[in-house]
Amino acid sequence: MNALRILPEIVFTLGGILVMLADALLPKSRPRKPLGWLAVLCALAALAASFWQAQLPPGTAYYGVVQTDAFSVFFHVLIAGIVLASLLITLDAVSPETEGLGELFALMQFGAVGMMLMSSAVELLLVFVALEISSISTYIMAGYRRKSAKSPESALKYFLLGSFATSFFLYGIALIFGATGTTRIDAIAASIAQAVAGARIDPLLYIGLAMIIIGLGFKVSAAPFHVWTPDVYEGAPSPVVALMSTGPKAAAFAVLLRIAYGALPQLHDHWVPILWWLAVISMTIGNLGALRQRNVKRMLAYSSIAHAGYILVAFTALSPDGIAAASFYAVSYAAMNVGIFAIVSHTGGYDDHLTLIDDYRGLAYASPLLAAVMAFFLISLIGIPFTGGFFGKFYVFSAALHSGMVWLTIIGLINSGIAAFYYLRVVAALYSEPTGASPIMAVERPSFPLLLAIFLTAAATLILGIVPGNVLHAAQAAAQTYSSVSTPSR
């Protein structure tokens, strides 16, 4: 029953092929929106399949390259949810004359297959293939607005830097294979444990570790590998940014967790300091960079760099709580970030022409609902209690402090204090009086799919802040997959 272990991936693959075929066979004149709803149905089915996988006994399939366990289920559910919400946002953001919609709906599903596989693959070559599936789909999606100048530019930039980073990742795999003779995660750990016991660690291993961190650092947009982020987020269509700022990131963090805690726990003396610095630099550069942005999408890009930093903080805790905190944070970040991009996408219009902070002045007058929900997401991004953003941050820093990372916690929380400033500027803009005939006053009424996306993400953000119990349990169960880190070794 190997296939059951990749059931959500199968659902998305079939869904993607179905949408693509239908797109090719339907006459050109027919609208493509129903294909989007078809994709939404597939996402729902994949979500259900992911939940269903929770009751499978943990185990591997296909000669041990894919592993379903609490960890993979956690990220499968998250990714299915992200793709579902992104599809709904896309349905709102298309005008009848948008070209290539069918492809977009198919690509989102293919991308999801890659992201999901990333979280369940326990063989580095498969991880690499999954990473490529997810990345290539995202490159194309970033450029789907062919007529605008920015969208293809963003796609090209993303593609060039992205493939550069993937090659680092591949090179890292090769070096680790050279040092250990295997690409299976558990076998690598065993081989390193032997080497450590015999005090004969191959130096290639360290270079491989560094290469992998560079490759994944790019994917999660951690500083100093973040340079592409603002440009790509600014140029890419907002619904796509909603997906690519959360889905591939969550998947890349899942891979980093698998590799750091599954394959290389013995080397933590080496990777903890690296991630410590990456966390500090990401939080600081992200927040300071965001302070001077005037474009909301660029600001959110810098903010996503900072949030990657917060998640990296959890990595340094070296404890089950740290892993659970990183996973939990990925969920709460996804909820609030997809939510805010839903609104950015809607208010920006079909071609994202309203993206400056000043453009948002007076949104509260034009649409009290959109403004209120956007303010709520911003408050969650600041990290005010009773929102998912706060609980995530709280849990991450609690885990870090528990492992004695006092300075990292202080730096991180001061950073979140600074971050409040740029989020607040947007909140203040939302609620100030509009300037004369501001185009924001003509914002359209949100369509049904958008309302649904906003409702789902806002409800998730609120639930994660007030009754996070269930998600927390799932995250803690996922963390138990790595029994080797049950005791922090400091």
Add this chain to the structure above:
Amino acid sequence: MLTDHILTLITFVPTAGAIVVAFLPRRGRAIQWFTLLVVLATFVLSLHLPAHFNARQNGFQFEENSPWITSPAIRYHLGVDGLSLWLVLLATFLGPIGVLVSWRAIHERTKEFYFLFLLQQTAMIGVFVALDLFLYYGFWELSLVPMAILIALFGPNRGRQTAIKFFLYTFIPSALFLVAILYLYAKAGTFDFVQLQSALAAGSLGITPQALSWLSLAFLVAFAVKVPIFPLHGWLSDVIQEAPTAMAMVVAGKLGLYSIFRFNLGLFPEQARAIAPLMIVLAVIGILYGALIALAQTDMKRLIAYSILGNLSFCILGIFCFALAGLNGAVFQTLNEGLTGSALLVLVTLLYERYHTCDMTLYGGLAARLPWLATLFVITSLALIGLPLFNGFIGEFLVLSGSFASHPRWVAAATLGVILSASYMLWMVQRIFYGRESSLSLNHPAPDLNFREHITLWPMAILMLAMGVLSPYWIRGIQSGVLQFPAIAERQAHGANYVLMHATPAPPDPAHVTGGGPR
């Protein structure tokens, strides 16, 4: 039983109201009436507390304690003692006042206003009743958000900048406060106030004295900004000027002072004593500085802001002298400040609604035209400057008499502040209501108080008098709370009457020893 969850009800009835407000139609006055109903209901519910409060019982009352999140171990733990009892009442009492004073002043975006107003009520009440540090921190931070958004929305001139300034002023120290909370949790494995208190008192957590001082400092700075205490008061006058009256009434004082009491004295008594000399100096500077700056103001709201700063510094003085009378007085004075400060702001708002200026040099001779408003203004001013028979007198007397024995020089200087505050208040009354009628009042004939304004102001005026005459009723509850602070309870048991020295034989602190006092 409903009364088993009385604190939950009091805390969350406003939230439930806020959710309903979000769905009410914007037209008409439905939102106002409904909000008034909700805050009145909350007030009535809160009356249950003093009616069933047992001043002779130790520990917290009306407790609710159930697990909220298992890991990390966060509990839903609420309770009040003599310290928080009257503060909860103050918060619920000011609720209807806030709605009534906004009745006409807030005429657009009413839905946003009353939604956020009700959330603010929940946050404030929650701060007073939460006994789990995580829950407490939640309410503490939550109390920032509605306030900041309302300032941004309704600030007449520099709303946006003031809101951001206010938010950052309070939010950044709160980040370090959160570090301190997380540190305590990492050591103790609990956020529960009662458990933390006994663990810290027993010294069983293995936290070094140095770390403890940093922890207490992180707590203190976050609270000091919110009070505000002297060098951290930069936001106060701007916020008082820009915030809608209902918010300006509650922005300063009680939340921060209560928290200093509860956490700095409750969890870190040793460290609070160590820093007391500094705090007393800051308090006295705050009293004098506030009074002197207030003397120089011509804008009524700014004058009130600085008078609030002076009055709050009195509370700080009372707290950090560690004398029973001073501590009682500090809590009592916190209530006074909440009451009289609010009444003054309401009165100034009524003047502003009539004449559209806060510049008191433009006013003059209003007493003849607005006799009721003048009467209430004078009553409030007298209460504020501490005339006997009024609440202010009791509070100031207790603070000064409690702290005089240990710090005679500083207290003498603080007494000067009492005189100065009398002069700026009476000067303001004289400028506005007496003397020759100004062209402003001649050109803008305005009516005296209407029915709504009467029922806004009289409860406060009556309470000022009642708290002055019947003060033992309040003090009894307050003292039962104050006596529970570990060091103080111990001193009482040993028969020390007023000045409380170091509970444990620690190296003598010169500031305390020179003060002397019966040991």
